[in-house]
Amino acid sequence: MNKDKTESDQIILATGGYDHTIKLWQTHTGICQRTMQHGESQINALKITPDKKHLTTASYQHIYMYDLTSNNQNAIINYEGTSKNVTCVGFNADGRWMYSGGEDGRARIWDIRSRNNSSCPKIFEVQAPITCICLHPNQVELFMGDQNGVIYRWDLRTNTFEELIPEPDAMILDLDIDATCNYMASVNNKGRCYIWSLEYGSTDTPTNLQPKHKFEAHKKHALKCNFSPNSEYLITTSADQTAKIWSVPNFTLLQELKQDSQRWVWDAAFSADSQYVFTASSDCYARLWNVNTGVMERHYAGHQKAVTALALMDVAAS
């Protein structure tokens, strides 16, 4: 039993949403292990720091950081100074800095390890609310999508940027780059998914993007797109009450994850070996699906309102 405990302790599954709480779950039993309070606002996005010690929430005007190692119900750090909703947040690989994007049209870099805690060295402004940010695995290029339908590539080293407009009059709702850096995917509010193939650029040459594919993923808003860690699958979630898994590189439909009661599917996260996927939806449940069979294997009950954000930290089994 003791061994099991340590095993399951290594997995962190966090969900949050409109009920102003964050819940941590034991994945195999579906039991909620801990509830944290997020009093002032809904949760737009959740991220676990690379060192697994903190959980970060993007919310209205603030980014909060919670301590995962203690039993503190409340946030321990409050990053403030943004004027509207923070829509996305993330970290570089070694957890030294944090990036955030928000409806105020600004992407910010926060130096979270600096001694005086106030040095926040970079900012990037666009014309419309930023909906999503994705950090290229090379750690220096940020890709951002906004509500005007523009995708920006911002090089943090050279401070240069370029713009892409895949489809006029459509909001970019999410972006992702796969772990092997071969593809970038973006989804928009018309349910379409665009794929680019990426070409590596050495030291100061930017990554080159080549449009590769475009397909109708969903009938309504597509909300999230995520590549699996093994780069074999792409999951898209949508307002059409489904999540769909597409096989890479052909982007043919592999599984449609659907339940009658499931409403909007807001977020999704693959297990580290890409065999399972967690989803969060408006019917107050998070769910676990088997990627190969498309069967729902667990559900996580406890939220009082829509679950809009989900974060998973999974490790390779020893």
Added chain:
Amino acid sequence: MALYDNKYWLLSHIRNSFITTDDTGLCELVMMGDTKDIKKHILSQETYSEPEGSEDDEDELEPQSYDIETEFEFGRERSNTAVQLEKFENKKKLHRIKHIKWEMDKSLPENYFDDLFVKRDVRGIKVETKTSMVSEVIQKYTNLPVNPFIDYAKFDGSGQVNIPTRKYKIFLTMLPESLSNYPIGICCIASAKVEELIGLILLQLSLNHPDVPIKSTNHYGLYITEEDGEVDSDFPCLSAKECIAKFSFNCLGLVEHKDTRTVTFDNSVMIAGNSHENNLRKKAIRDSKLEEKRKLQNMKLIDVHNKAMEAPLYQSYRVYKMLNRVRGKVEIHLGISGEKIEIDPIQQKNSKFPNLSKQKAISHHMDTIAWCEITDVKNSKTCFKIVYSLTFGGSVPNTADNSFGSYSFSPVLQTSASFKHYEFETDNSTALDIVQKINSILELRSSSSRKEYIAAKERKNYKRKSFNLSKK
């Protein structure tokens, strides 16, 4: 005590006693000024101090008790503990949340960014192919029976911020005494029903005490309980379908019902346990379910049998007799026995039209009754009708309600010229009882009026069918 001959010390002692025992603080105000003088005098009394006791004396030669902190303020200073606590509290508040404001720092060294943003070579990144922890745990516990109370987690109110919740102390009477003496804390959302609160408690119980056998929620009741855990058996348990917000008791006891009406089993459902026993457990659960089904079926049969046996015994029901549309309905006693059916009016006291609703007693011999059935089921009411024959058996109903008698004999004759019917309305279970009872009696007697009614009905059906056919 040696110091008692030091008059200054004595003076100081008396002053201290005054100051510390006076809650108004006035003594302190009056006496505060000349502490210094006393101190000087005490310290000058070298002659009284003995060499070996000198160390102790130094401590005691303070002019004033440590309880008094001299500050020239009105009122007394609060105790040290309170001050300490407040400091601690403030410190905690400060440390509780760290605020970091977004600011552009222009004074950064030039190589700062080079250090912060280091480009990684992404060529030849290898993907992880090992089984992950999530897969391992999920596959390992595929056969783990799912905790049947897991969905009650929805009603857990702990940690909820913006919705009303209720906190309870729950005593679990089914646990061994050492554990059932102490309540567990349960926080439930205020909109939950009592049975959902029971489910939430059972979920907690199944997690904390996996060895305790747990039955389904309807085997348990929540009772009002004293703070010391004594269950108050004078009151019934909280009604399972009610919202918990209706009850204001915070201390409740969960009791397993030993009621005979709820079927109990020896091999009850086990929720969680060691994985190697899972298959055995699953079988046990399946078996107990089958047994439950069988027992329920048996009970149903016994029930039907009992009802048939009891049918000819006289029983009286209070129901509404439906009159015409204008006059609505009137409450009557419906007496049913193996021999006859009696309709006795109940005196209406507050009726606006005492004459209109006045009803006479009616009695029908059972042989004249032809049919009884439920006609309409509404939310809480059920309508049923009793069809009787005018010609059979010779016992013409002895009604004498001249003015409106014809109405009460139902102007609509759907079946045959020689049959009329009454319509009644009552709550669902009573209606079911009555109809079952009458039908059991009718089946036993199988009178000729019943036969004719059924025959007439069939003829009518046949006619309707043949009419439909010819139409085609």
